[in-house]
Amino acid sequence: MPKPPAVGTAAPDFELDGITLSAPGAEPAIRRDGYRLSQRAARPLLLAFYPGDDTPVCTRQLCSYSDGLDGFASVGADVWAISRQGLDSHESFARKRGIGLPLLSDTDGAVAAAYGISVPGLGLRRSVFLVDGENIVRWRHVALVGLSFPSRDELLAAVAALAR
Template identity: 85%
Template sequence: MPRPPAVGTAAPDFALPGIVLPAPAAASRRDTYRLSGHAARPLLLAFYPGDDTPVCTRQLCSYSEGLESFDAVGVDVWAISRQGLDSHESFARKRGIGLPLLSDTDGAVASAYGIAVPGLGLRRSVFLVDPDGVVRWRHVALVGLSFPSRDELLAAVAAR
């Protein structure tokens, strides 16, 4: 199994289907999200184990509520898990999540990032990737009961 990409190395490229709910009552937008197609701004990739679970809900609601803060420092946020787009849409509508939720249903991207856990899914992880596709910061949890706060992520972006 690959190891998570080290700071200063290339992030594995990917193309995943995703959904974004721009506003709670708005129509969702489905698209394909490509790391290599996102070269305008730095990107935070937040891998999370599952839709509508307690810790994941706190994590993604926190990040979604802070989208203006992330935008103000010039960084985008995408969240990735193994659930399908219908599950993501239901989760986003129920919790008011406005950031793109990407579906890695076969776990290939989690495996490429070295965070797949056989039989369990993936490790809660966040990677800051610069516009050139290089990892500039990372947090890979051993146990998925905690996550980097919005302030920690903003500090990591500021330090890049």
Template identity: 55%
Template sequence: MAKSPAVGAAAPDFTLPAVQLVDGAAVRSELTLSGERGHPVVLAFYPGDDTPVCTKQLCSYSSGLEQFTDLGATVWGISTQDIASHEAFAHKHGLRLPLLADTERTVAADYGITLGAMVRRSVFVVDAEGVLRWKHVAALGLTFRDVQTLTAQLALLTV
């Protein structure tokens, strides 16, 4: 397993296919981290669509999306399932944030969060210049960082 990038280092750049619900319709695109310069991005890596903890995590981020956008931030959910799986997951739970498909696990590897065939539940806060400012890599992934924890970290970027 590659080492996770250090806080204060440039966040590894990537481009992945994504799907996002817009007015109930699934819109597919490709998203590139460096294309988001100018505002912070929260990268929420999760092990799998429609699993109990992942569903709770992504639903909480989706329902709290305005708390992130009020701080100028974008939130991306990233897992190894394909776009069709993400689209079904988003529709089933009304998820409003983009879900990105890292089917080859290359981005997870670049962020040092692969564990065999699995991806560790992890969250990275990247600032407007593309620098990693905060991270949490779960040992077991049975819990997740809540909206309040993440928005508190984002608020520190504007101080």
């Protein structure tokens, strides 16, 4: 099994389908798109791998990141969240919780495996990778136990450190 990419190495490329909640309100629109790491805008990207839709820790994590999207945009960063659930599960979760960042579906676990965070029988380790505009990993957090996650402020500081 591969190990998580080290800081300073290339992030494994991938292409996944995902959903994005495109408008706030009682019945927000959902947009379904394909997301490819190597074909995104050349700006910092936070890849937040999470174990499951609508679970207590994942909900806190993704709501925190979603509530901070303006802050991430102000430092020129995007945030994508990745889990093994399908698009219908992601859509339900995004609508229920008002999550505005893209939720990508890694249903076969190939991307989690490429990032070295698969856990046989359990899914994946809660992890966040900061990838720069040239697809190099510049910061990472891989949890041994998925009960904690990097705070929004910690992620904003990691992105800000790229500019120095």
